[in-house]
């Protein structure tokens with residue numbers, strides 16, 4: 001295979017590509033662009049949906065909106081794209097993000113190399129041929145030297161297996177598999193299970209048209225107002241004139257957002273000063289609240305001050321004391337679960353047609369044909385909305401049917417939890433790259449920033465391999481073990497593992513191994529580590545060439 005090939009070769013009747021990319025969201029689209037348009041490789045994207053967007057293609061639930069500020073929720077690799085596109089609001093709604101991704105796909109002419117409406121059913125490494133054989137639900141099998149999984153961290157819906165679910169006579173929906181034609185709640189009795197970021201966005205919108213909305217809350221949650229608003233002409237002009245500065249800030253920041261975490265510590269200031277800082281941060285809104293102090297995730301006593309402030313806000317907003325008490329009965333430190341941001345969430349409970357059920361006091365017993373039954377009685381419903389999250393970070397990868405060297409499945413290799421080096425590769429799966437995989441900053445970061453870093457690193461790595469005639473790359477077991485230890489170590493230095501029921505730990509899916517999955521050491525630090533690994537000739541990886549007798553020869557082990 002040579003750099004510069006433009007069309008798939010046919011081998012044994014099957015198409016052979018240089019690279020197969022699974023998923024056409026932010027990651028897959030950019031990976032295609034780099035491999036095809038920068039490296040001249042012949043790459044194919046396989047996508048389950050019938051359009052681009054990935055997570056945003058599926059998550060069309062009422063109120064779906066990005067929690068990252070729009071001017072930072074964009075590809076920053078191209079000034080041209082940044083200058084041409086215009087966001088309308090501080091936090092873009094789902095349809096606007098899908099429009100943006102279509103704009104990029106059209107501008108870069110990506111769709112001609114994306115196979116839509118196709119689900120990958122298996123990806124098996126053929127060691128002899130050093131090829132990945134990728135099969136799909138249309139009966140086709142294609143081959144590629146490189147396999148890039150760009151399936152997103154939050155794509156595999158978690159629909160809890162509550163007894164009786166299938167007996168329900170009304171309709172039920174999961175927010176992550178929302179019908180494209182929408183759902184009409186007018187005059188309906190709706191039950192929503194789940195109060196994470198998604199549920200908190202959905203409640204106020206569903207409440208607008210439903211006859212009654214019953215929210216079933218298992219874990220009470222903090223939420224900060226988004227303070228969303230249309231973007232002014234001045235702001236739009238500022239964002240276009242300051243692309244370099246915004247890019248630099250996002251790259252220097254811990255979480256890839258366009259603002260830095262304040263250097264001060266919580267107890268550096270008086271209680272009165274702190275209150276003023278929190279009040280101001282509440283008014284500014286969104287994830288910037290977390291940036292008020294630099295020790296909120298490091299010191300429990302410091303965290304308590306933010307937690308108490310946010311709980312007191314619930315008491316100020318929600319009129320019914322019992323509802324306010326249940327909403328504020330939060331059992332984990334602030335931001336140890338992904339902090340939701342909202343538009344009118346707590347206010348929605350002041351409506352006559354919204355009520356809260358605290359599942360900690362009265363757990364769900366079953367779903368009946370009429371609705372949801374808790375230990376306290378039956379709630380009759382026409383529609384149930386499962387805002388119950390995802391089998392995050394690993395769920396979508398493990399569904400792909402990946403089989404590596406010696407017939408070892410990814411499911412087997414990760415049965416005690418995901419094991420990667422830099423979140424990019426797993427030992428025993430040569431030439432398979434994962435974008436924002438477990439062990440990378442991913443979901444602790446503004447996703448496009450994490451995605452661009454991974455995609456560019458992978459493209460640079462493949463370019464080096466092609467130029468140097470390298471046939472395969474995979475990490476050593478030792479490097480993987482070292483990285484897994486490091487991921488745990490940096491997580492344990494924070495309060496993050498203290499939210500024992502968090503999806504960061506896989507705790508939301510019954511039977512899933514409890515392992516802290518994202519890299520909590522910060523995006524800027526992670527970028528530095530990845531760059532250093534590459535500069536040192538891909539330290540921790542084995543790069544090898546095929547010898548004439550087909551025994552692989554290691555070039556850097």
Ligand code: N01
Pocket residue numbers: 064065066067068154160161193194195196197198199201216217218219338359364387388389390443501503508
């Ligand atoms: O999912 P979640 P999500 N019985 O897992 C409850 C991103 N996101 O879709 O906490 C009863 O956070 C569960 O309760 P508990 C963001 O990264 C981004 O809301 O497990 N309840 C919880 O309340 C976010 O973190 C944006 O006790 C059950 C809820 O369901 C991630 O997606 C917008 C249950 C699930 O919360 C996931 O958020 C939205 C059961 N059997 C989301 N099972 C934007 O930026 C689960 N729950 C736009």
